[in-house]
Amino acid sequence: MSSVLAPLALIGALTMNVLAKLGRFVLFLLRSFSHIFRPPYYPKEFAISLLTIGWLSLPVVGLTAIFTGGALALQIYSGGARFNAEAVVPQIVAIGMVRELGPVLVGLMIAARVTSSIAAEIATMKVTEQIDALVTLSTNPMKYLVVPRLLAALITVPLLVGIGDIIGIAGGYAVGVQNLGFNPAAYLKNTADFLELRDIVSSLVKGGVFGVIAALMGCFYGMHSDRGAQGVGRATKGSVEAAAILILAANFVLTGLFFSV
Amino acid sequence: MIRLDNVHKTFGSNRVLRGLTLEIERGTSMVIIGGSGTGKSVALKCILGLVTPDSGTITVDGQQAGTGDRDAFLARFGMLFQGGALFDSLPVWQNVSFRHLRGSLKKPKEQAREIAIEKLRRVGLKASVADQLPAELSGGMQKRVGLARAIAADPEIIFFDEPTTGLDPIMAGVINDLIREIVVEMGATAMTITHDMSSVRAIADNVAMLHEGVIKWTGPVAQMDNSGDPYLEQFITGSAEGPIEAIR
Ligand SMILES: Nc1ncnc2c1ncn2[C@@H]1O[C@H](COP(=O)(O)OP(=O)(O)OP(=O)(O)O)[C@@H](O)[C@H]1O
Ligand SMILES: [Mg+2]
Numbered sequence: 001m002s003s004v005l006a007p008l009a010l011i012g013a014l015t016m017n018v019l020a021k022l023g024r025f026v027l028f029l030l031r032s033f034s035h036i037f038r039p040p041y042y043p044k045e046f047a048i049s050l051l052t053i054g055w056l057s058l059p060v061v062g063l064t065a066i067f068t069g070g071a072l073a074l075q076i077y078s079g080g081a082r083f084n085a086e087a088v089v090p091q092i093v094a095i096g097m098v099r100e101l102g103p104v105l106v107g108l109m110i111a112a113r114v115t116s117s118i119a120a121e122i123a124t125m126k127v128t129e130q131i132d133a134l135v136t137l138s139t140n141p142m143k144y145l146v147v148p149r150l151l152a153a154l155i156t157v158p159l160l161v162g163i164g165d166i167i168g169i170a171g172g173y174a175v176g177v178q179n180l181g182f183n184p185a186a187y188l189k190n191t192a193d194f195l196e197l198r199d200i201v202s203s204l205v206k207g208g209v210f211g212v213i214a215a216l217m218g219c220f221y222g223m224h225s226d227r228g229a230q231g232v233g234r235a236t237k238g239s240v241e242a243a244a245i246l247i248l249a250a251n252f253v254l255t256g257l258f259f260s261v
Numbered sequence: 262m263i264r265l266d267n268v269h270k271t272f273g274s275n276r277v278l279r280g281l282t283l284e285i286e287r288g289t290s291m292v293i294i295g296g297s298g299t300g301k302s303v304a305l306k307c308i309l310g311l312v313t314p315d316s317g318t319i320t321v322d323g324q325q326a327g328t329g330d331r332d333a334f335l336a337r338f339g340m341l342f343q344g345g346a347l348f349d350s351l352p353v354w355q356n357v358s359f360r361h362l363r364g365s366l367k368k369p370k371e372q373a374r375e376i377a378i379e380k381l382r383r384v385g386l387k388a389s390v391a392d393q394l395p396a397e398l399s400g401g402m403q404k405r406v407g408l409a410r411a412i413a414a415d416p417e418i419i420f421f422d423e424p425t426t427g428l429d430p431i432m433a434g435v436i437n438d439l440i441r442e443i444v445v446e447m448g449a450t451a452m453t454i455t456h457d458m459s460s461v462r463a464i465a466d467n468v469a470m471l472h473e474g475v476i477k478w479t480g481p482v483a484q485m486d487n488s489g490d491p492y493l494e495q496f497i498t499g500s501a502e503g504p505i506e507a508i509r
Contacts, residue, residue: 040363040364042363125348128344128346128349129342129343129344129346130346130347130348130349132306132311132342132346133340133342133346133347133348134348135309135310135311135335136309136311136335136338136339136340137335137359137360137410138332138335138336138360138364138365139359139363139364
């Protein structure tokens with residue numbers, strides 16, 4: 001009898017586990033946002049977060065975008081050639097970068113770079129009792145550690161996405177003009193004429209959402225880390241996995257919301 | 262006055278505190294001794310609300326811990342963590358002056374730095390360590406920086422979790438004197454955890470021995486040597502023979 005029920009029990013336990021984690025996360029999310037609106041604020045921590053999350057991510061974002069834009073131009077040119085549609089390279093590069101690849105790739109790079117470092121840093125602080133020490137020094141870790149990172153990501157990741165979009169288009173432009181024989185002025189005009197405001201807004205909104213996901217996942221996994229070095233390792237791994245998957249899922253939902261009609 | 266009444270705390274299947282009852286009078290120095298892993302650090306964390314007890318009550322001057330204004334409650338405390346728990350991204354002086362650099366006790370930077378250097382001097386550290394990062398210091402120096410941070414804002418109640426562990430005998434003497442001075446001259450209430458019996462004699466007004474989650478013996482330090490309690494006697498003499506098992 002018990003062996004018949006064992007798989008059910010396992011499924012039950014797993015479900016409970018997932019639900020418990022989800023519940024903890026939703027609570028964490030609500031608490032994080034509620035602390036945004038309540039002083040005290042820590043401007044110095046915020047400035048450091050702006051620097052590490054935004055400014056120092058620029059090289060990674062720029063390199064990712066330029067190679068992707070260039071590759072996209074090559075692909076569309078050779079794919080388009082099959083039905084004599086080589087001329088659409090500027091338009092497809094623009095729309096592909098701005099609507100989809102810019103935000104998603106920047107989001108994933110931020111998950112790799114920022115989420116992991118936030119999770120490892122906060123988890124280490126947790127296992128070495130630095131979080132406890134903050135509390136005893138009358139400093140709320142949510143306000144001191146989470147809010148600055150969350151706000152910095154919310155502000156800088158859309159900017160990074162915007163910059164990534166532009167650099168990606170520039171990559172496509174370089175390949176198009178250098179290798180594929182496009183006229184420079186016509187390439188730029190086609191790009192500018194084709195893009196709509198909605199494309200750009202969707203790109204930046206995605207950036208904001210992905211930034212929040214990336215920062216929150218790092219903080220959440222860090223704050224809930226188990227003890228010891230293994231705990232820190234697990235927290236870091238879990239945070240990046242969760243951030244990447246949530247970013248891709250959110251991308252699907254947001255794309256549907258912006259472009260399904 | 263700090264009062265713990267029948268406090269229980271279990272981690273998973275590990276029953277750590279099993280009805281801890283203890284009173285610490287205002288302005289006195291209580292030293293807690295007991296075997297490794299018996300829950301001494303957990304007991305301090307329960308008072309500060311860093312660990313939530315499963316049951317029992319903890320009051321500080323009649324006010325139940327964890328109720329009311331948490332900031333005001335914590336502002337009365339200083340805590341030295343067993344592992345130091347220094348913020349490794351901040352230089353030493355900013356660790357020490359953490360409370361004076363932000364929040365309600367915020368002071369001008371110059372003044373905060375001066376206070377930090379003065380506190381560092383009191384724990385036997387030179388001003389030159391002020392600008393180093395915690396990772397650049399030895400273990401004993403880190404411990405003393407943690408101590409300086411705990412006393413930096415002149416709290417009324419101070420918890421020291423193994424303040425002299427890892428220090429040389431001379432430095433341990435300096436720290437013992439400092440703790441005694443803080444209690445006698447500044448009227449602070451101190452709770453110290455230590456394994457060092459000479460430290461117990463130097464610091465304590467009262468001693469409590471924690472074993473198997475309860476206080477086995479408590480009393481004035483003068484009565485410690487003729488308590489007649491087999492657990493305490495074994496602990497003081499450090500003998501492997503006795504009611505306390507050597508493997509825990
Ligand atoms: N956050 C925690 N999660 C799970 N178990 C814990 C936690 N904190 C402490 N414990 C357990 O509680 C027990 C008591 O720990 P505690 O740190 O209070 O010991 P201690 O008396 O201070 O020992 P020592 O003298 O070695 O510092 C240990 O068995 C420890 O594993
Ligand atoms: Mg301990």
